[in-house]
Amino acid sequence: xxxxxxxxxxxxxxxxxxxxxxxxxxxxxxxxxxxxxxxxxxxxxxxxxxxxxxxxxxxxxxxxxxxxxxxxxxxxxxxxxxxxxxxxxxxxxxxxxxxxxxxxxxxxxxxxxxxxxxxxxxxxxxxxxxxxxxxxxxxxxxxxxxxxxxxxxxxxxxxxxxxxxxxxxxxxxxxxxxxxxxxxxxxxxxxxxxxxxxxxxxxxxxxxxxxxxxxxxx
Amino acid sequence: xxxxxxxxxxxxxxxxxxxxxxxxxxxxxxxxxxxxxxxxxxxxxxxxxxxxxxxxxxxxxxxxxxxxxxxxxxxxxxxxxxxxxxxxxxxxxxxxxxxxxxxxxxxxxxxxxxxxxxxxxxxxxxxxxxxxxxxxxxxxxxxxxxxxxxxxxxxxxxxxxxxxxxxxxxxxxxxxxxxxxxxxxxxxxxxxxxxxxxxxxxxxxxxxxxxxxxxxxx
Numbered sequence: 001x002x003x004x005x006x007x008x009x010x011x012x013x014x015x016x017x018x019x020x021x022x023x024x025x026x027x028x029x030x031x032x033x034x035x036x037x038x039x040x041x042x043x044x045x046x047x048x049x050x051x052x053x054x055x056x057x058x059x060x061x062x063x064x065x066x067x068x069x070x071x072x073x074x075x076x077x078x079x080x081x082x083x084x085x086x087x088x089x090x091x092x093x094x095x096x097x098x099x100x101x102x103x104x105x106x107x108x109x110x111x112x113x114x115x116x117x118x119x120x121x122x123x124x125x126x127x128x129x130x131x132x133x134x135x136x137x138x139x140x141x142x143x144x145x146x147x148x149x150x151x152x153x154x155x156x157x158x159x160x161x162x163x164x165x166x167x168x169x170x171x172x173x174x175x176x177x178x179x180x181x182x183x184x185x186x187x188x189x190x191x192x193x194x195x196x197x198x199x200x201x202x203x204x205x206x207x208x209x210x211x212x213x214x215x216x217x218x
Numbered sequence: 219x220x221x222x223x224x225x226x227x228x229x230x231x232x233x234x235x236x237x238x239x240x241x242x243x244x245x246x247x248x249x250x251x252x253x254x255x256x257x258x259x260x261x262x263x264x265x266x267x268x269x270x271x272x273x274x275x276x277x278x279x280x281x282x283x284x285x286x287x288x289x290x291x292x293x294x295x296x297x298x299x300x301x302x303x304x305x306x307x308x309x310x311x312x313x314x315x316x317x318x319x320x321x322x323x324x325x326x327x328x329x330x331x332x333x334x335x336x337x338x339x340x341x342x343x344x345x346x347x348x349x350x351x352x353x354x355x356x357x358x359x360x361x362x363x364x365x366x367x368x369x370x371x372x373x374x375x376x377x378x379x380x381x382x383x384x385x386x387x388x389x390x391x392x393x394x395x396x397x398x399x400x401x402x403x404x405x406x407x408x409x410x411x412x413x414x415x416x417x418x419x420x421x422x423x424x425x426x427x428x429x430x431x432x433x434x435x436x
Contacts, residue, residue, distance in 0.1 A: 007426075009419075016418040024399075079418050080425045094315035101312065103372065104397055104414040110421070148424060149417075154321065173424040175417055179322055181242075187427060191420035195411055196322040199367075199393055200234040200297050201227075202409035203328070206366060206391040207298040208225075209405060 011052050015075055017042060018049070022072040023107060034065035081108045088141070088171075090162050091153030092117040092125065092132040095177060099151065100128045112151070114141055119155075135165075142169025151175045152182075163190075229270050233293055235260060236267070240290040241325060252283035299326045306359070306389075308380050309371030310335040310343065310350040313395060317369065318346045330369070332359055337373075353383075360387025369393045370400075381408075 021042055025033065035046035042049075053059045056078050060066040076082050089096050089112045099105075100112060115127055118135040125132050133141070142165075150166035152159050152174060159178035166174060173189040176182060184190055239260055243251060253264035260267075271277045274296050278284040294300050307314050307330045317323075318330060333345055336353040343350045351359070360383075368384035370377050370392060377396035384392060391407040394400060402408055 012419055012422050013415070016415040016422075017412075019418060020397075020412060020415060024397075079422050081418065081421070085421050094312045094319065097312035098316055098372070101372075102414070108414070108418065110417060149420065154316070154319075172428060173420045175420055179238075179242075189420060189423040189427060191416050191423070193413055193416055194235075194238060195413075196320070196326070197231070197234040197238060198409050198411055199328060200237060200299065200326065201230055202367065202391045202393055202407060203299070203303050204230050204234075204297050205407040205409070209407060210390060 007055055011055060012079075014044070014048075014052050015079060018052075019072065019075045019079060019081070020104075022068055022075060023104075025068045026072055030068055032065055032067055035060060038066060076108075084109045084111055085149060086145070086147045087112050087149040087151055087175075088138070088147050088166075089115045089151045089153070090117070090135070090138075090166070091151075091155045092119070092122040092127055093153060093155040095153045095155070096151075097127065099153075100130075110149075113145065113147065116141075117155075135162075138165050139169055142166070142171065147171055149173045149175055152178050154178050225273055229273060230297075232262070232266075232270050233297060236270075237290065237293045237297060237299070238322075240286055240293060241322075243286045244290055248286055250283055250285055253278060256284060294326075302327045302329055303367060304363070304365045305330050305367040305369055305393075306356070306365050306384075307333045307369045307371070308335070308353070308356075308384070309333075309369075309373045310337070310340040310345055311371060311373040313371045313373070314369075315345065317371075318348075328367075331363065331365065334359075335373075353380075356383050357387055360384070360389065365389055367391045367393055370396050372396050 021038070035049060039046040039049055056074070059071055059074060087110060089099060092115050096115065105111070112130070115130050115132045116135050116138050117123060117132050122132050123134050147169070148171065150171045152162050154177050159176065159180045160182050163174055163182040163184060167184055167188055171188070173191065174182065174184065175191050175193065177193050179194070179196070182190060239256070253267060257264040257267055274292070277289055277292060305328060307317060310333050314333065323329070330348070333348050333350045334353050334356050335341060335350050340350050341352050365387070366389065368389045370380050372395050377394065377398045378400050381392055381400040381402060385402055385406055389406070391409065392400065392402065393409050393411065395411050397412070397414070400408060
């Protein structure tokens, strides 16, 4: 499958959503799904899904819909989830532990290979089979073990310093949970996880629903 | 300030982003910012920001820009962050701990008031000053302590059962970290946190940048 070079980011975002849903469907042992059902499940339209997938070739059959496992296979190809993605985790605190146990990693071949922290109370502890290493060992580790993604957890207050070490170590992407912006060279990708935004949105919606119910005498 | 009833969801999402940035600016002691600077920081345009804010009234001055603390105050009003938002946390595992320590909650008046779990190994443990209660106590707690938001962590495999208890207990919104869809009545809002999507997007971008660099001989 030839993948075009410049896919708009919003399409990749939707493909990631499709991938997650299809993984759920496989888990539920659903073999086939119509494009309308699939769209309804994901809060979009059948035509949107078709347009998004058309960037990468032709999927599904008119009047038959999609074969779930086949479409998932293709999405995994597009998103590069068929090969192992190596990661290092920076921060052996609570969020780090939660990520180590995150149920969605394994099936997508995301693997945390090593953990580092600068908190002496955590160093040398065992964390799901990995020993938490001192941050001072990170550069040597990355030199010996080329790694694709570095995860920065919120406990790392010096996120920029950590990011610099990761970049110097040849990492390609940073998954940043620290609530701080970091600067990286243009060939490095940073993806921020700002969970606080989703909580603010939830809070607003609750308030506005309550308000509407009152207005409607409900 | 009169708030119109039907604000499109995408606008609320952007307001939450603005709120987060402005909180950072206040933290950095920046008092004033031009609309162009603000837009550049947030990867949007000055006209987009103006349009979004126009839903709620007139902010900023031509040629002067925005007063950071004033705009933040207004956003907090709109998003309902000036009053305390009460929450219960269901799941006293690692992610639960991480949320208890989340730096962005306090400043926005989000408060976790109680923690529940059904794992006997966790019940009665102290978690940042709160005792982890047995899930069996949740209905009585909610009856005595009206609570706005329930947080479901990924360790809760029976997310639907937990959601039912929360809904019966009069909760208004559910912040769901469990990778499972839950069904709720229409007056309840559910916000999902699917961190795996952001990791898939990061992974894809890394791959495609590497590919481009190779194509460019870089």
